[in-house]
Amino acid sequence: MKKYTAAGTDIEAVKARNANSGMSYNEAKAFMARTTGGHGTAKYSSTDIEAVKKEIHQEKHT
Incomplete structure (x- = not known):
């Protein structure tokens, strides 16, 4: 029997x-945090x- 809202x-x-x-959105954020870790983002930073x-x-x- 099917259930309906x-x-x-x-x-x-x-x-x-x-x-x-x-x-999901949160799963995607967690994946990006785990796999990138900020590596390769130096070109976007102006920090000396x-x-x-x-x-x-x-x-x-x-």
């Missing part, structure tokens, strides 16, 4: 489509890496 939507059909629809290293070194030794 009050609006007449076939619940099992929606579940089947959702199962085959790919990653050497200046940051010097600043950190000074903070540790003052």
